[in-house]
Amino acid sequence: MHRPNDLLEADVRDQLAADTLLDSTRVMVSASHGRVMLSGSVPTYEDSQRRAAERAVGRVPGVRGITDKIELTAEPIPSDVVDRVAAALRRNAVVDDTTIEVSNVGQTIYLDGVTTSWFGKKAAEDAAWGAPGVAQVVDRVTIIPGAVGTGLEGGDRPSSVDVSVRPGERR
DSSP: OOOOHHHHHHHHHHHHHHOTTOOGGGEEEEEETTEEEEEEEEEGGGHHHHHHHHHHHHTSTTOOEEEEEEEEEOOOOOTTHHHHHHHHHHHOTTOOGGGEEEEEETTEEEEEEEESSHHHHHHHHHHHHTSTTOOEEEEEEEEOTTOOTTSOTTSOOOSSOOOEEOOSOOO
């Protein structure tokens, strides 16, 4: 026996709203006999929103199938994307934002500089992925334990630069 459509729709909406990787305001839900249809639109660079919606709906008891009609729309990257990433770095207690420079070319964000830990490097990358419109992050931040400010007080200058690129989707 299937659940009433209105209850299933309400549970799906609740699950979508609870998913922190998803902007649930862009997704509409309808249900019929256990089948859920998702519609709406998300920016092309946020195709991960579609996958997050499907995963969230799949966790709802009573869902027998999912039809994804969410459209991808072409929206430009905000002109202040570098400022947004830099502001996110300033708000992060793990990252010394004075040692990391942020730049972009199109939808690609470049991170350059030094941090003292893997956590700082990861936090900088996450801040870049969190900005709207970002399709790719090139992380050229080097980890130097003990480095303070812009100097390299705690270690030697590295001989190579670590480049980490994760195309297409943010986490």
